[in-house]
Amino acid sequence: MKNSKPTKRSRSGSTPNGQKLPVAKPNTAIFPKVAVELAEIGKNFYTRGWVLGTSGNFSAVISREPLRLAITSTGLDKGALTPAQFLEIDDAANVVRGEGRPSAEALLHLAIARGVDTGAILHTHSVWSTVLSGSHASQGGIALEGFEMLKGLEGVRTHKHREWLPILENSQDMIELGESVSKTLRESPNIHGFLLKEHGLYTWGVGLQEAKRHVEILEFLMEVLVRAGAAQSA
Amino acid sequence: MKNSKPTKRSRSGSTPNGQKLPVAKPNTAIFPKVAVELAEIGKNFYTRGWVLGTSGNFSAVISREPLRLAITSTGLDKGALTPAQFLEIDDAANVVRGEGRPSAEALLHLAIARGVDTGAILHTHSVWSTVLSGSHASQGGIALEGFEMLKGLEGVRTHKHREWLPILENSQDMIELGESVSKTLRESPNIHGFLLKEHGLYTWGVGLQEAKRHVEILEFLMEVLVRAGAAQSA
Amino acid sequence: MKNSKPTKRSRSGSTPNGQKLPVAKPNTAIFPKVAVELAEIGKNFYTRGWVLGTSGNFSAVISREPLRLAITSTGLDKGALTPAQFLEIDDAANVVRGEGRPSAEALLHLAIARGVDTGAILHTHSVWSTVLSGSHASQGGIALEGFEMLKGLEGVRTHKHREWLPILENSQDMIELGESVSKTLRESPNIHGFLLKEHGLYTWGVGLQEAKRHVEILEFLMEVLVRAGAAQSA
Amino acid sequence: MKNSKPTKRSRSGSTPNGQKLPVAKPNTAIFPKVAVELAEIGKNFYTRGWVLGTSGNFSAVISREPLRLAITSTGLDKGALTPAQFLEIDDAANVVRGEGRPSAEALLHLAIARGVDTGAILHTHSVWSTVLSGSHASQGGIALEGFEMLKGLEGVRTHKHREWLPILENSQDMIELGESVSKTLRESPNIHGFLLKEHGLYTWGVGLQEAKRHVEILEFLMEVLVRAGAAQSA
Numbered sequence: 001m002k003n004s005k006p007t008k009r010s011r012s013g014s015t016p017n018g019q020k021l022p023v024a025k026p027n028t029a030i031f032p033k034v035a036v037e038l039a040e041i042g043k044n045f046y047t048r049g050w051v052l053g054t055s056g057n058f059s060a061v062i063s064r065e066p067l068r069l070a071i072t073s074t075g076l077d078k079g080a081l082t083p084a085q086f087l088e089i090d091d092a093a094n095v096v097r098g099e100g101r102p103s104a105e106a107l108l109h110l111a112i113a114r115g116v117d118t119g120a121i122l123h124t125h126s127v128w129s130t131v132l133s134g135s136h137a138s139q140g141g142i143a144l145e146g147f148e149m150l151k152g153l154e155g156v157r158t159h160k161h162r163e164w165l166p167i168l169e170n171s172q173d174m175i176e177l178g179e180s181v182s183k184t185l186r187e188s189p190n191i192h193g194f195l196l197k198e199h200g201l202y203t204w205g206v207g208l209q210e211a212k213r214h215v216e217i218l219e220f221l222m223e224v225l226v227r228a229g230a231a232q233s234a
Numbered sequence: 235m236k237n238s239k240p241t242k243r244s245r246s247g248s249t250p251n252g253q254k255l256p257v258a259k260p261n262t263a264i265f266p267k268v269a270v271e272l273a274e275i276g277k278n279f280y281t282r283g284w285v286l287g288t289s290g291n292f293s294a295v296i297s298r299e300p301l302r303l304a305i306t307s308t309g310l311d312k313g314a315l316t317p318a319q320f321l322e323i324d325d326a327a328n329v330v331r332g333e334g335r336p337s338a339e340a341l342l343h344l345a346i347a348r349g350v351d352t353g354a355i356l357h358t359h360s361v362w363s364t365v366l367s368g369s370h371a372s373q374g375g376i377a378l379e380g381f382e383m384l385k386g387l388e389g390v391r392t393h394k395h396r397e398w399l400p401i402l403e404n405s406q407d408m409i410e411l412g413e414s415v416s417k418t419l420r421e422s423p424n425i426h427g428f429l430l431k432e433h434g435l436y437t438w439g440v441g442l443q444e445a446k447r448h449v450e451i452l453e454f455l456m457e458v459l460v461r462a463g464a465a466q467s468a
Numbered sequence: 469m470k471n472s473k474p475t476k477r478s479r480s481g482s483t484p485n486g487q488k489l490p491v492a493k494p495n496t497a498i499f500p501k502v503a504v505e506l507a508e509i510g511k512n513f514y515t516r517g518w519v520l521g522t523s524g525n526f527s528a529v530i531s532r533e534p535l536r537l538a539i540t541s542t543g544l545d546k547g548a549l550t551p552a553q554f555l556e557i558d559d560a561a562n563v564v565r566g567e568g569r570p571s572a573e574a575l576l577h578l579a580i581a582r583g584v585d586t587g588a589i590l591h592t593h594s595v596w597s598t599v600l601s602g603s604h605a606s607q608g609g610i611a612l613e614g615f616e617m618l619k620g621l622e623g624v625r626t627h628k629h630r631e632w633l634p635i636l637e638n639s640q641d642m643i644e645l646g647e648s649v650s651k652t653l654r655e656s657p658n659i660h661g662f663l664l665k666e667h668g669l670y671t672w673g674v675g676l677q678e679a680k681r682h683v684e685i686l687e688f689l690m691e692v693l694v695r696a697g698a699a700q701s702a
Numbered sequence: 703m704k705n706s707k708p709t710k711r712s713r714s715g716s717t718p719n720g721q722k723l724p725v726a727k728p729n730t731a732i733f734p735k736v737a738v739e740l741a742e743i744g745k746n747f748y749t750r751g752w753v754l755g756t757s758g759n760f761s762a763v764i765s766r767e768p769l770r771l772a773i774t775s776t777g778l779d780k781g782a783l784t785p786a787q788f789l790e791i792d793d794a795a796n797v798v799r800g801e802g803r804p805s806a807e808a809l810l811h812l813a814i815a816r817g818v819d820t821g822a823i824l825h826t827h828s829v830w831s832t833v834l835s836g837s838h839a840s841q842g843g844i845a846l847e848g849f850e851m852l853k854g855l856e857g858v859r860t861h862k863h864r865e866w867l868p869i870l871e872n873s874q875d876m877i878e879l880g881e882s883v884s885k886t887l888r889e890s891p892n893i894h895g896f897l898l899k900e901h902g903l904y905t906w907g908v909g910l911q912e913a914k915r916h917v918e919i920l921e922f923l924m925e926v927l928v929r930a931g932a933a934q935s936a
Contacts, residue, residue: 617901625874681755684755
């Protein structure tokens, strides 16, 4: 996949000359509903300071066989996000529905969608994640342990849980960064998210509500660490 | 009580075979109104960052003889809390009205309702309480003294008052933790709240407005301590 | 005045036996309009975290000869403040219009109204003022200098202005504290506000908008000082 | 220009005796629309704490030949900003449309409009910029480097970009300060903004949305630096 070049295809998933492809046609009828929900979450995140400038992007899996994501197009002010600004992309990041170009980081969303069993992927750029991913980069990640709030992460049953939040080196080469993401997910299949250094958080969930909850919880815990002095003592 | 296993009972408070119990039937006609007020407070607290993820729970005493609480069911997004998500529980945490399962922490609400003369109990998970309950855990609590804001706590008449905010070790064993709460309330009957380590605040009031005021005041004072550097110097 | 005990009088300003007093009857027809404006400001301040719990109180001079203030009654949740919760008081803090009891701090409002040529007096309890008035109490005040924002204080024309924000020892004896306020205003007639230690800010203006602006500016500058590390290095 | 004294002229751009001037008449028909957009942004910035008191001012270029700006009049509460509070000024800061006096800082807006190819200029007074412009003044500026968020600045393609945010000494002499701004822009034509010491941020963009995005990004990065401890270690 990583060598495929994104090419514009018709919305019906057919070839340019109109012949049906032999692969199964994905059922992505939920796209409009998902776009509404993602736009709502994006605007909410903007007011919370998590996706300022044109930062952040959001996606949801709307088909698994073949893989299809609903995803924000690139370069948007998330404070004015609308459902019409979402695209449907295939597993090579080609646009198969909607107008616009997907974010270069669409390749990271696809890497996550392939690497974990997830239905929604949210990427935020908060002050807290920027601070901590810088201060802890040399340690390769941040350990979150002892906090009751950890129980809000799917599958966690006790505050004694130790959550490892890996920090990946940032890069503008999305193919390289996508491989780094895939490798991280293979090596640490139980993580709930990761940071890109001085960039932000990626987290996910089986559904959009779970993914949103994971953003809230991880952002909360990062704020706790910074306020408790972790950035200074790292 | 602590050995009783919660069992599902019919809504009428009768035994499974339909016979009326000999105990007095509680008058809990205020339940619907209380559920509306608790839901309103819960949503407000969410916007203030005090009950993110699925954290926090809220209850009100709607009958004393026998003891009945209106309480949030478990695992809810407090940003979308509705009156229909409240349950009526008896003094063994059995659900006697409403759909859903009470939070495991219902046992702590019951321990507080038995230990102090209170009408409402609010539990929040703020950043400030998480930071301070961690930094001051080894001291067993936090002393709040000299602040005019203390006068907002019921019965306090001067800023020279010294309020002790105990920090209890966190646990997932609610029976053990409930006993720890009961013991704390017996030993320190004049406290207005306590912290669970790296978990959050419990406070209460004779009515819902007083309990809400106590949350505001204790959260305010914890924020003051953290911003004044208390977490670093503890 | 300081020995006079506040007594309930009839709304018309007459003596209990119905005889008109020989003093001029104040024209306080603007009271209803002022109460609406003060309530609006109070609710706004609540959302900004400046008057949590039941803290804070607000007044406006509605007559100078004789002195009459519109002022919040005591013990209110400022998040739900209404015009009906304001009282008209005379220069001995007697209620001459409205239901309720004035705050004990009404005596401080009166001391300020007598000491400076002002039309509105606002008292807030922010986190920043609580922190700084504690950390700088031994220095007797805080110097604000070099900030462009100072130019928003009435009469200040340059950022090189040095504003002295005195810190008074807090007390529950309002007569003593009122004298302390009067003395401060005699000695430093050009100040724009003062702090009570670990209590909060008093500031004022010729009108309500100016007083509100002074709150914003002084709160802003105190936040700047705390974030720049002033509380730790004091 | 710097010696010209602003004089009140008639709205039509004609001389006092009604004769048409020989210079081209600027087409500033977009003024009403721009005033609406600037007022909207100003109110939004107020709620974010960036233009408290009467601080901050906003302008847009509505004609280049000859130069005309839409700009806030002086001394306004930005929380209640209306389109009617904007003025049209010429390149000597004379008012050619609207009621009121332009801010003294109009001369800085004009210096920026002449120095860079921009359509909108926004000036904010945040806590973060006040803190950092004080702590880093002796270094002459602040280096922003390594942050993904930098990519939101126009023309920046990688987080490895090093953005230099100059800090100019503050002054009440706007002619002197305007020259300092012009000199800075000549020497560093690629900057996206600058700070005035303990005063605030000036930034700009080809359009209003770009300028607003630059405010968000620079404010975000300054907050990151302060929270990471930069103000203490400078």
